[in-house]
Amino acid sequence: MEQYNFSLLAKYNKAANEKMNNIVKTISEEEWNKPFKGYFKSIHELCSHIFIADYNWLNRFKKLRKFDSLDENYFNKKYSFQETLFLTIDEYISKRTELDTIIISFIKEITVEDINKILEYKNTEEKTFEKRMEGLIMHMFNHEAHHRAMISVYLEMIGKENDYNNILPLI
Numbered sequence: 821m822e823q824y825n826f827s828l829l830a831k832y833n834k835a836a837n838e839k840m841n842n843i844v845k846t847i848s849e850e851e852w853n854k855p856f857k858g859y860f861k862s863i864h865e866l867c868s869h870i871f872i873a874d875y876n877w878l879n880r881f882k883k884l885r886k887f888d889s890l891d892e893n894y895f896n897k898k899y900s901f902q903e904t905l906f907l908t909i910d911e912y913i914s915k916r917t918e919l920d921t922i923i924i925s926f927i928k929e930i931t932v933e934d935i936n937k938i939l940e941y942k943n944t945e946e947k948t949f950e951k952r953m954e955g956l957i958m959h960m961f962n963h964e965a966h967h968r969a970m971i972s973v974y975l976e977m978i979g980k981e982n983d984y985n986n987i988l989p990l991i
Contacts, residue, residue, distance in 0.1 A: 829961045830927040832987045834920040839984030840968055841913045843975060851978050852909055863974050865904050867912050870967045872899040874919055877960045878926060880941040884934060889925035901944055
């Protein structure tokens with residue numbers, strides 16, 4: 821995959837999150853925590869899950885080599901998928917915006933050599949895997965798009981129209 825494609829996905833990811841978060845910041849705390857019947861029980865849980873997954877992937881990626889964008893001081897926490905982060909919607913949006921900026925910077929640093937390398941990493945259950953970086957980066961973006969779609973459904977269920985999952989304006 822070319823640098824252009826990863827750059828496009830990073831820009832799309834950031835733009836889709838910004839559009840989604842512009843809607844999320846209009847919902848009440850009650851709607852943020854409203855229980856749904858899906859695997860993730862609320863918009864809050866989904867936003868937390870996406871953040872934790874991206875954070876954990878970037879934390880794993882820094883094992884490949886030194887990336888200026890993946891600062892040790894920022895990536896010094898261990899998050900579990902059993903956690904629900906963020907006390908408020910504003911805290912979530914602030915942290916999400918910060919992480920999306922890091923993702924853009926990280927993708928700018930990725931080289932052809934990097935994406936062809938194999939990364940050895942451990943998942944949250946400490947099981948070891950070896951996978952090609954190209955596929956892992958694709959997985960990170962695909963995972964987030966999948967869960968943004970789930971948030972879209974939850975937003976519709978509380979009466980919030982949305983249409984933020986379109987990559988075409990960036991092509």
